[in-house]
Each structure stands twice: as C-alpha cells, then as structure tokens.
Amino acid sequence: MRVGLFVTCLVDLMRPRIGFAALKLLEGAGCEVVVPEGQTCCGQPAYNAGDAATARGLALKVLDDFEGLDWVVAPSGSCGGQIVKAYPELLKDDPANHARALQLAARTRELTDFLVNVLKLEAVPGRFDGTVTYHDSCSGLRELGVKAQPRQLLARVPGLLLTEMGGCEECCGFGGTFSVKFGDISAQIAERKARNVQASGADAVVLGDLGCMLNIEGKLRRMGDENTRVLHVAEVLAGDA
Structure with missing residues (x-):
C-alpha cells in the first residue's frame, strides 16, 4: 500500500516532529510512505479569504503531487477537510479535474481515521504516563467525522488515562x-x-491540528500556565511526546 503523507505547511514550518511521528506510525503499520518533495499548501488560507483562483491553483498542484498513490493521509483535519470537501467544489466547472478531485477526496483521510478505519491498527508504539484530555478540532470533527478514532487509539497507549474536558467540541x-x-x-x-x-x-491536552495546538498553547502560556503540555495525537501514539 503506497500512502502519500500530506505534511501540511504548519507542521513543515513549525513542528516537523509531528510529520516524523506520522511517518513512524504509517511505516510501522506496514505502509510504503511517499512524501512528495514539491508539496506546498492545501490552499485553505486562500479559500477562506475568498481567493478562489489561488485556491484552485493550489488544489491542482496537490492533485499532481499525489497522483497515483493508493491513499493520502494528513495529520490535520483542516487540511484533510480542504482536500475532501473544498476541492470538488473549487473544480466543479472543470470536468476533467473535478473528476480527479473526487477521486482524491475518496482516498484522502485524516491520520487517526486512516489508522483506525483503513489500517485497523490494534497497537501503537507509544507510552505516556499521565492524564490527557482531548480537544476536537472543528474541521476534523465537523467535516470529516473525526471523534471516536483518536480516542480509540489513545486508549491503546500504555500508561495513558483520558479524561474529557467540558466543551471538548x-x-x-x-x-x-x-x-x-x-x-x-x-x-x-x-x-x-x-x-x-x-x-x-x-497533564496534557492532545489534539489533531497544529493550528489549534499553537493557539491553545499560546493562550495557556500567556495565562501563566507553563505546566500543561500541548501535544499532537501523532506524537503521543508514536511515543515521541
């Protein structure tokens, strides 16, 4: 199984260890992982800002970069949601590329969803001695239905206890x-x-999108909280937290 890893801009620039954790998990599960060197942005910032032309150009680039792979996996619900939900809409007036966008959407998954529902992963390499709470990022939850998957995987991490916070969604x-x-x-x-x-x-808040991670961590630190850790679910599952 050849799996393309969509690293995401934020992971590449701000927290590359998340990408390496995702790579570790996928390769450990037996996937042949391909990381296209030319990959850039999914186009979500332009799309959200109303710049459809730029978003379309980036969508076409992603289509080319990940052509021919069995699956595309992103450690981000927001980038995954952009590919799955926005690309077919952006390219609806371009029949050939609209068909390609639909095909890409059908084989694109958020990381934990892929591990649970495609690979049927039964064990993870990580260990975490402590208590975590989980934040459900908006795009992953509402666009891709990512809710139970990360919790199922965290339940398999030795030493980890999950406690739900109020307003987790x-x-x-x-x-x-x-x-x-x-x-x-x-x-x-x-x-x-x-x-x-x-x-x-x-002890830590765990989540699946680096944008949310940076926002929450920044607010905690500005509030004087230097102790609560803010971790990506891939880091915890891979044992790289």
Whole structure:
C-alpha cells in the first residue's frame, strides 16, 4: 500500500516532529510512505479569504503531487477537510479535474481515521504516563467525522488515562484567518478553551491540528500556565511526546 503523507505547511514550518511521528506510525503499520518533495499548501488560507483562483491553483498542484498513490493521509483535519470537501467544489466547472478531485477526496483521510478505519491498527508504539484530555478540532470533527478514532487509539497507549474536558467540541478560537480578522473574539474563545483544559486536571491536552495546538498553547502560556503540555495525537501514539 503506497500512502502519500500530506505534511501540511504548519507542521513543515513549525513542528516537523509531528510529520516524523506520522511517518513512524504509517511505516510501522506496514505502509510504503511517499512524501512528495514539491508539496506546498492545501490552499485553505486562500479559500477562506475568498481567493478562489489561488485556491484552485493550489488544489491542482496537490492533485499532481499525489497522483497515483493508493491513499493520502494528513495529520490535520483542516487540511484533510480542504482536500475532501473544498476541492470538488473549487473544480466543479472543470470536468476533467473535478473528476480527479473526487477521486482524491475518496482516498484522502485524516491520520487517526486512516489508522483506525483503513489500517485497523490494534497497537501503537507509544507510552505516556499521565492524564490527557482531548480537544476536537472543528474541521476534523465537523467535516470529516473525526471523534471516536483518536480516542480509540489513545486508549491503546500504555500508561495513558483520558479524561474529557467540558466543551471538548467547542472551537479553540483559531479558525485560520478568523483569529487574525477577529482577534479579540478569538482570544476570548481561546481563553475559555484554556480554562476548560485546566479544569480537566490533565497533564496534557492532545489534539489533531497544529493550528489549534499553537493557539491553545499560546493562550495557556500567556495565562501563566507553563505546566500543561500541548501535544499532537501523532506524537503521543508514536511515543515521541
């Protein structure tokens, strides 16, 4: 099985160890992982900003970069959601590429969904001695149905205890360009999320999107919380936390 790893811009630039953790998990499960060197952005920032022309150009590039692979996996619900939901819409007036977009959407999965529902992974290499709480990122939850999958995998991590926080499905306030356009509102939403994380009593908050990670971690640190760890689910599952 040849699997293309869509690394994502944020992972590549801000936290590459998440990409290496995803690679470890996929290869450990027996996949032949292909990481196209020319891959760039999924186009979501342009799409959210209303720049459809730029978003279409990036969509076509992703179609070319990941042509011929059995699956495409992203350690990000937001980038996965862009490929699955937005690409067919962006290319609906281009019959040939619309068909390609539909084919790509059908073989694109968020990482934990792929591990659970395609690979049927029964064991993970990681260990985590402590308590975690899980934040459901908006795009993964609402566009791709990622909810039970990360929790199923975390339940297989030796030493880990999952405790649910209040409002686990509520937005963290990031929302890509939303946090830039509506900074004051975003900050208030992020503070509510951070308070819920703290109230859970967990040693770490775990999630599946780096944008949310950066937003939550930044708010926790600005609130003076230097102890609560903010981790990507791939890091925990791979034992790289």
